[in-house]
Amino acid sequence: MAKTKKVAPLSPTDFKEELLAKYPPKVARKRAKQIMINEATGSDTPPEILANVRTIPGIITMRGCTYAGCKGVIMGPTRDVVNITHGPIGCGFYSWLTRRNQTEPGEEGENYMPYCFSTDMQDQDIIFGGEKKLAAAIEEAYELLHPKGICVFATCPVGLIGDDIHAVCKKAKEKFGDCNVFAFSCEGYKGVSQSAGHHIANNQLFTHLVGEDTKPQEGEYKINLLGEYNIGGDGFEIDRIFKKCGITCLSTFSGNSSYDQFARCHHADLNLVMCHRSINYVADMLETKYGIPWIKVNFIGAESMAKSLRKVGKYFGDKKLIDRIEAVIAEEMGPVKEASAVHRPNCEGKTAMLFVGGSRAHHYQDLFGELGMKTLSAGYEFAHRDDYEGRHVIPNLKVDADSRNIEEIEVEPDPELYNPRKSAEEMKALEDSGYEFKDYKGMNADMEKGAILIDDLNQYEAEKLVEVFKPDIFCAGIKEKYSIQKSGVPMLQLHSYDYGGPYAGFRGAINFYAMVDRLVNSKVWSLTKAPWQENPELTATFVWE
Ligand code: CFM
Numbered sequence: 137m138a139k140t141k142k143v144a145p146l147s148p149t150d151f152k153e154e155l156l157a158k159y160p161p162k163v164a165r166k167r168a169k170q171i172m173i174n175e176a177t178g179s180d181t182p183p184e185i186l187a188n189v190r191t192i193p194g195i196i197t198m199r200g201c202t203y204a205g206c207k208g209v210i211m212g213p214t215r216d217v218v219n220i221t222h223g224p225i226g227c228g229f230y231s232w233l234t235r236r237n238q239t240e241p242g243e244e245g246e247n248y249m250p251y252c253f254s255t256d257m258q259d260q261d262i263i264f265g266g267e268k269k270l271a272a273a274i275e276e277a278y279e280l281l282h283p284k285g286i287c288v289f290a291t292c293p294v295g296l297i298g299d300d301i302h303a304v305c306k307k308a309k310e311k312f313g314d315c316n317v318f319a320f321s322c323e324g325y326k327g328v329s330q331s332a333g334h335h336i337a338n339n340q341l342f343t344h345l346v347g348e349d350t351k352p353q354e355g356e357y358k359i360n361l362l363g364e365y366n367i368g369g370d371g372f373e374i375d376r377i378f379k380k381c382g383i384t385c386l387s388t389f390s391g392n393s394s395y396d397q398f399a400r401c402h403h404a405d406l407n408l409v410m411c412h413r414s415i416n417y418v419a420d421m422l423e424t425k426y427g428i429p430w431i432k433v434n435f436i437g438a439e440s441m442a443k444s445l446r447k448v449g450k451y452f453g454d455k456k457l458i459d460r461i462e463a464v465i466a467e468e469m470g471p472v473k474e475a476s477a478v479h480r481p482n483c484e485g486k487t488a489m490l491f492v493g494g495s496r497a498h499h500y501q502d503l504f505g506e507l508g509m510k511t512l513s514a515g516y517e518f519a520h521r522d523d524y525e526g527r528h529v530i531p532n533l534k535v536d537a538d539s540r541n542i543e544e545i546e547v548e549p550d551p552e553l554y555n556p557r558k559s560a561e562e563m564k565a566l567e568d569s570g571y572e573f574k575d576y577k578g579m580n581a582d583m584e585k586g587a588i589l590i591d592d593l594n595q596y597e598a599e600k601l602v603e604v605f606k607p608d609i610f611c612a613g614i615k616e617k618y619s620i621q622k623s624g625v626p627m628l629q630l631h632s633y634d635y636g637g638p639y640a641g642f643r644g645a646i647n648f649y650a651m652v653d654r655l656v657n658s659k660v661w662s663l664t665k666a667p668w669q670e671n672p673e674l675t676a677t678f679v680w681e
Pocket of ligand 1: 205209235330414492630631632
């Protein structure tokens with residue numbers, strides 16, 4: 137069996153030094169602030185990490201753009217809104233069905249997600265302006281489909297030439313009368329990453345759509361699930377469990393979502409926040425305007441799922457719900473334990489590295505923990521300091537030119553609809569019993585002392601991490617996949633799940649255990665040698681020779 141050469145492991149501090157030594161001094165100084173050795177909990181002055189700042193030009197980042205965060209991430213999974221990309225065709229094409237967010241159109245069958253709508257701007261539109269073309273595209277979409285909503289997304293050239301997309305949408309909305317048309321100034325360059333796009337999307341959704349449906353909603357224990365995007369069917373599994381527990385989910389932002397779900401979400405009595413990075417603004421705004429409290433949950437990992445469900449039960453404080461949740465957990469944990477008994481012994485003691493987005497690098501550590509695996513190193517692509525260090529740092533976050541570029545909307549209690557779901561005394565009683573509202577402690581607190589945390593990891597650093605520490609599995613996205621596999625380490629895509637999933641909830645955990653067991657125990661990548669590793673000089677002939 138061919139063995140890959142193990143380099144003697146360096147200490148985390150030596151590793152950091154070696155990594156930085158390759159950079160020019162100015163770059164090294166900046167990167168040094170984005171790479172930290174975790175102090176874990178208990179330290180009085182935990183080090184700060186530099187996050188949500190521009191990527192250094194020339195570095196191959198894992199990040200996406202602001203348009204991707206707005207159109208792809210937040211609005212992408214909503215089936216019955218027509219999403220029109222105003223720009224050259226590339227942006228629309230590459231954001232077309234690439235995120236694996238699934239939907240269930242139900243009996244109405246209204247689903248525009250398989251389509252790609254774009255104004256397909258040409259040179260003359262850039263020179264003479266694209267507003268007319270946009271107005272015509274909106275009109276065409278309305279005539280053809282009569283959707284409840286049409287959303288328009290600006291790409292980089294649109295911002296540069298100054299098309300007033302908001303005015304075009306306003307006019308169309310007035311003209312149609314029965315279709316909500318609004319736009320997003322989410323030009324790719326607007327922020328330092330897709331994170332700016334989340335913020336822009338949520339602000340506009342909140343301004344133009346949330347709260348539209350004034351009818352009281354039926355159902356017991358009404359919640360919204362914020363920051364769950366139904367990748368690989370995760371949302372379907374979570375919905376299955378909610379239904380089994382008797383919890384009514386009025387709206388998911390935005391996995392498997394529809395126009396009406398957003399319109400009615402303000403009737404819920406509790407908001408559950410999964411992905412803190414992309415959605416914490418909405419949770420805050422819903423609390424300020426309507427009085428709905430929010431809690432952080434994690435449905436990735438069977439134990440985390442159970443813990444989060446119990447948190448929901450405790451909030452409502454109703455014995456019927458609490459008993460039902462316990463019964464569901466007991467029933468669902470049976471098969472989970474059986475799967476764990478098979479896979480955990482094969483995985484125990486192995487190591488993982490996770491570099492994903494703005495929340496999964498944290499959430500998936502719970503699943504690896506359930507398999508007895510340790511996370512050596514982790515980081516986010518575009519998270520902010522609060523996602524690493526916890527929400528207590530928010531008041532101290534530096535506002536720079538890039539973050540000032542993103543609008544902060546002022547929200548006030550609604551004169552008619554504001555209604556605190558629990559009295560101040562009830563909230564206090566819950567808090568005194570250890571219940572945490574509006575809190576997220578961040579990833580660092582859950583990681584071991586000495587773990588290496590890296591923000592906005594790049595390709596050179598990823599390859600170095602793998603070369604030095606040889607983890608048993610590396611988790612990131614498609615851009616990293618093949619270079620990691622070529623170095624002999626199995627790679628699991630935690631954005632798209634490599635065509636697999638779901639990984640959320642109880643059944644998702646079972647899927648994950650089996651997938652990881654197969655990956656970490658497969659020798660295929662370490663046995664594979666690239667042709668140039670065996671024979672540095674390649675010779676070839678044409679097939680007809
Ligand atoms: Fe939130 Fe996401 Fe993530 Fe994200 Fe994303 Fe995603 Fe992600 Mo890819 S909203 S931050 S912008 S959990 S698309 S569903 S997997 S990077 S970790």
